[in-house]
Amino acid sequence: MPKRRRIVPDNSVMIPAFFPEEIIYRDNRFDASKRAERIADAIRGTSVDAYAPDQLVYEFTKVARRKTTEGARVEDATGQLHWFRALPIRLVSVPEIEDKAWTLMTEHAIPPPDSWYLACAMIQKAELWILSREERDHFGDHALAVHQQVFFLTEHQFDKP
Amino acid sequence: MAIVKVDPEDWKTSNTVQLDSDAPSNREALLEIDEWAAEHGFARVNEHWLRRIITQDRCWLFRGVCYRLTPEEQTSAQAAGRAAADARGKMPTASRRVDDDR
Numbered sequence: 023m024p025k026r027r028r029i030v031p032d033n034s035v036m037i038p039a040f041f042p043e044e045i046i047y048r049d050n051r052f053d054a055s056k057r058a059e060r061i062a063d064a065i066r067g068t069s070v071d072a073y074a075p076d077q078l079v080y081e082f083t084k085v086a087r088r089k090t091t092e093g094a095r096v097e098d099a100t101g102q103l104h105w106f107r108a109l110p111i112r113l114v115s116v117p118e119i120e121d122k123a124w125t126l127m128t129e130h131a132i133p134p135p136d137s138w139y140l141a142c143a144m145i146q147k148a149e150l151w152i153l154s155r156e157e158r159d160h161f162g163d164h165a166l167a168v169h170q171q172v173f174f175l176t177e178h179q180f181d182k183p
Numbered sequence: 184m185a186i187v188k189v190d191p192e193d194w195k196t197s198n199t200v201q202l203d204s205d206a207p208s209n210r211e212a213l214l215e216i217d218e219w220a221a222e223h224g225f226a227r228v229n230e231h232w233l234r235r236i237i238t239q240d241r242c243w244l245f246r247g248v249c250y251r252l253t254p255e256e257q258t259s260a261q262a263a264g265r266a267a268a269d270a271r272g273k274m275p276t277a278s279r280r281v282d283d284d285r
């Protein structure tokens with residue numbers, strides 16, 4: 023049996039897998055949820071090994087809460103939160119990645135919130151999936167400078183293994 | 184650095200196993216157990232920190248637990264995916280530019 027692909031999903035690709043989002047990217051509209059769903063399905067079906075820093079849970083919960091102020095019913099958001107938490111994502115704790123995250127912040131100017139995801143991907147030798155390279159002040163472009171395995175949902179289809 | 188013990192020894196008929204790794208760190212042991220699981224049709228349960236086990240010859244090991252990816256697991260994953268997609272379909276679609284702050 024072959025080794026499994028390893029991925030780190032950024033919150034920007036987890037949110038549309040559970041909450042419908044249409045993205046306007048370079049003046050084109052596309053269904054981010056359909057693309058993100060492929061990643062969630064691969065994680066759920068364990069055809070990939072998924073890792074994420076602990077903060078994914080906080081960030082997902084924060085945006086889920088915001089969704090309830092933008093029209094989603096609380097009970098629907100709660101249900102999605104439960105499906106999200108059921109994904110077999112291996113949460114990597116802060117002590118495991120803090121040294122790498124600190125180096126990324128100080129030597130590569132990676133913004134602190136994003137450095138945890140990038141550190142996680144680098145340490146786990148995993149692909150980092152982000153919604154777009156422009157997301158959060160071009161975090162993706164900065165990430166690509168130090169880790170070759172950075173992918174953007176706006177540019178790449180996630181092919182299920 | 185290796186998986187030094189699989190419990191039970193006749194794991195091919197078992198749906199759960201314990202694996203002992205002699206990797207020097209928790210992180211490396213987790214990866215090693217993930218690789219063993221992938222190669223043998225299992226998945227590791229979600230543990231941050233593996234249990235430490237000392238052997239009779241006083242070597243410290245990391246111990247993790249894996250479960251077999253049975254057809255029931257796959258069917259359940261597919262059903263969960265459909266349920267999440269159905270729930271998503273009932274909610275209003277948000278439209279945004281990707282340079283919004285998230």
